[in-house]
Amino acid sequence: MSIRKIALVVGASGITGSTLAHELINQGWLTYGLARNPNHEITDLQPVAADLLRPDSLQTALSTINPTHVFFTSWMRNETEAENIRVNSTMVRNLLDALAPKKSVQHVALVTGLKHYLGPFDAYAKDGFLPETPLREEHPRLDIENFYYAQEDEVYAAAARDGFTWSIHRPHTVIGKAVGNMMNMGSTLAVYATLCQASGRPFRWPGSKAQWEGLSDVTDARVLAKHLIWAATTEAAQNEAFNIVNGDVFRWSWLWKRIADWFGIEAVGFDGTVHPLEEELANDGPLWQQIAEKQQLVEHNLNRVASAWHTDLDLGRPIEVMTDMSKSRKLGFLVFQRTDESFFDLFEQLRADRIIPANGEIRQPELV
Numbered sequence: 001m002s003i004r005k006i007a008l009v010v011g012a013s014g015i016t017g018s019t020l021a022h023e024l025i026n027q028g029w030l031t032y033g034l035a036r037n038p039n040h041e042i043t044d045l046q047p048v049a050a051d052l053l054r055p056d057s058l059q060t061a062l063s064t065i066n067p068t069h070v071f072f073t074s075w076m077r078n079e080t081e082a083e084n085i086r087v088n089s090t091m092v093r094n095l096l097d098a099l100a101p102k103k104s105v106q107h108v109a110l111v112t113g114l115k116h117y118l119g120p121f122d123a124y125a126k127d128g129f130l131p132e133t134p135l136r137e138e139h140p141r142l143d144i145e146n147f148y149y150a151q152e153d154e155v156y157a158a159a160a161r162d163g164f165t166w167s168i169h170r171p172h173t174v175i176g177k178a179v180g181n182m183m184n185m186g187s188t189l190a191v192y193a194t195l196c197q198a199s200g201r202p203f204r205w206p207g208s209k210a211q212w213e214g215l216s217d218v219t220d221a222r223v224l225a226k227h228l229i230w231a232a233t234t235e236a237a238q239n240e241a242f243n244i245v246n247g248d249v250f251r252w253s254w255l256w257k258r259i260a261d262w263f264g265i266e267a268v269g270f271d272g273t274v275h276p277l278e279e280e281l282a283n284d285g286p287l288w289q290q291i292a293e294k295q296q297l298v299e300h301n302l303n304r305v306a307s308a309w310h311t312d313l314d315l316g317r318p319i320e321v322m323t324d325m326s327k328s329r330k331l332g333f334l335v336f337q338r339t340d341e342s343f344f345d346l347f348e349q350l351r352a353d354r355i356i357p358a359n360g361e362i363r364q365p366e367l368v
């Protein structure tokens with residue numbers, strides 16, 4: 001008789017964590033979701049309220065929980081990279097220290113991302129930190145402070161101490177639903193397109209020439225969820241770091257028009273100048289509130305549904321960025337997802353959940 005797998009998803013209210021929780025539950029895992037403000041919307045998810053920066057909070061919250069598998073999908077943004085390192089490594093360390101006496105943990109999976117190769121926020125994809133593409137797992141760490149490295153080192157140290165296996169997962173931009181998430185390109189572009197509908201503005205490309213013309217890829221949150229579970233339950237994938245993306249490549253010059261067509265708006269491509277979304281959306285808070293009130297949307301605060309700063313980082317890179325998936329493919333992970341359908345599926349979900357208006361509900365210039 002096999003022992004039931006017990007998952008602890010850290011960050012279960014985010015894009016990655018909530019999607020992972022759904023997938024684990026669908027596969028029959030007993031699943032706990034840990035967050036400061038736990039997700040109560042997922043059927044059969046056991047919510048756990050805890051502060052990762054407070055060991056006493058973790059001790060209390062986890063006193064009766066003995067997970068076999070831990071999936072760490074959380075992080076906290078700070079003003080400097082030094083503070084990012086201190087805070088985010090402490091969160092990983094506190095959690096694994098709290099679980100150590102239980103001796104129940106068999107595997108820990110950590111989600112980081114392509115900043116492993118491109119550098120942290122304050123040095124992101126700038127001269128001196130531009131790696132060769134496609135990005136491959138064997139690329140060495142950059143000679144620069146990076147909180148992803150600090151998080152990894154906490155996992156490695158705890159694994160050596162406690163004897164569990166580990167996996168590191170490096171997605172590109174994650175496409176999926178979560179309100180209030182700090183890195184949410186899919187929802188940001190949906191909100192931008194909705195504002196363009198309402199104001200009669202064109203859907204103007206905000207990023208760089210290199211991103212407009214170059215090859216790119218992204219990671220559907222559903223693909224990432226399957227990858228996390230695969231690595232946690234596949235012996236050949238133990239103690240390895242993996243890139244994880246959809247499996248296709250695209251150019252934004254193609255996808256931008258596809259997204260505009262989906263919303264029925266005019267697409268404008270790269271015109272020789274970067275037009276950051278932070279500036280584009282800076283004065284749109286009142287318009288979004290007007291749209292939300294009129295269409296009875298669930299979130300009236302523009303900053304809760306759009307993270308322009310992060311989308312600008314991704315779309316403003318001075319190089320094309322795509323990742324190599326050979327390592328996972330060779331070991332048997334064969335899940336594939338078309339990227340345009342990742343966006344379209346998300347947009348449909350956002351409409352169904354009243355995050356953005358349903359098709360035809362915006363009648364310009366009624367809302368302006």
